[in-house]
Amino acid sequence: MEIICGSHQLRAKHKNCVLTIGNFDGVHLGHREVLNRLKKQALSMHLPMTVMIFEPQPAEFFLGKSAPARLTRLRDKCIQLSRLGVDRLLVIKFNEAFANQTPREFVENLLVDKLGIKLLVVGDDFHFGAHRQGDFPLLQAEGKKYGFHVLDTQSYCLNNDRISSTKIRQALEVSDLEKAQTMLGRPYSISGRVMHGRCLGRTIGFPTANLSMQHLVSPVSGVYAVQVFLQSALFVDTPAEEQKTPPKQTKFYLGIANIGHRPTVNGIRQQLEVHIYDFDRDLYGKHIKVVLRHKLRDEKKFDSFARLKEQIQHDAIAAKQWLLANK
Secondary structure: EEEOOOOOOOOHOOEEEEEEEEOOOOOOOOHHHHHHHHHHHHHHHHHHHHHHEOOOOHHHHHHHHHHOOOOOOHHHHHHHHHHOOOEEEEEEEEEEEHHHHHHHHHHHHHHHHHOOOOEEEEEEEOOHHHHHOOOOOHHHHHHHHHEEEEHHHHHOOOOOEEEOOHHHHHEEEEEEHHHHHHHHHOOOOEEEEEEOOOOHHHHOOOOOOEOOOOOOOOOEEEEEEEEEEOOOEEEEEEEEOHHHHHHOOOEEEEEEEEEOHHHOOOOOOOOEEEEEEEOOOOOOOEEEEEEEEEEEEEEOOOOOOOHHHHHHHOOOOOOHHHHHOOO
């Protein structure tokens, strides 16, 4: 999959494509339905399958820290979209200038002049342009004017329940990991690069790999039994025709993770700390994926570091027992 960072990187070779636009936060089953439809059209029209996403996501730009928690970072989004056979991913920087475009400017300048789209697939609730004035009927009118087709996709439902990033976020907020997994089509996970921490866990026999949650408000918090995968380089440089059978991640490690602000040690930033059982390799600078399997408890502040150590020992035993019993 080719990643194009910004419309200024578009070249003549990128013209003529089929396109879909959205946040694709979580790349859930509803998103996959849209992508499957786009893929069929791309194959029948012999055109590259292109996806346009935004960084930051529009809600994050407008609402800042009040924006809804994000389900997936950009890197994870790239991996998921690549594995679904997307040929090109266009990442648009969402800033004030972009947000203030009129709907027609967006269509004419980007969709027509730079991308030369032949077909556009969007969700049934898609809005765009300044003040969200652009909608599906306007796209249809512009399509007739400039010679591209517009298809809408109805909301994807599972057991008569509409799947959306909001619904998944709500399930995670109440610790319903099973419901979130059903809508995502895979277990919920958090990925990132391991950074240096304060090494407090090492002093009590529980060294941790620490992931910074900067630029990501987590929809989950607390202590979890987890599976940990070591991630290699991004899977996005592989040509689309070679992505039909993406590599399987079969090797994983068991662990226990805390997601939160670490109030007992006066933590400030939200962070994920994971202790991997029977593991002594150096992970600094490496990317890992932490799959949340079972929530043990909420994060809490303890009266002392000694009391925290006692609770961690108890949690570690409980997490391992659960993981071994639920392979």
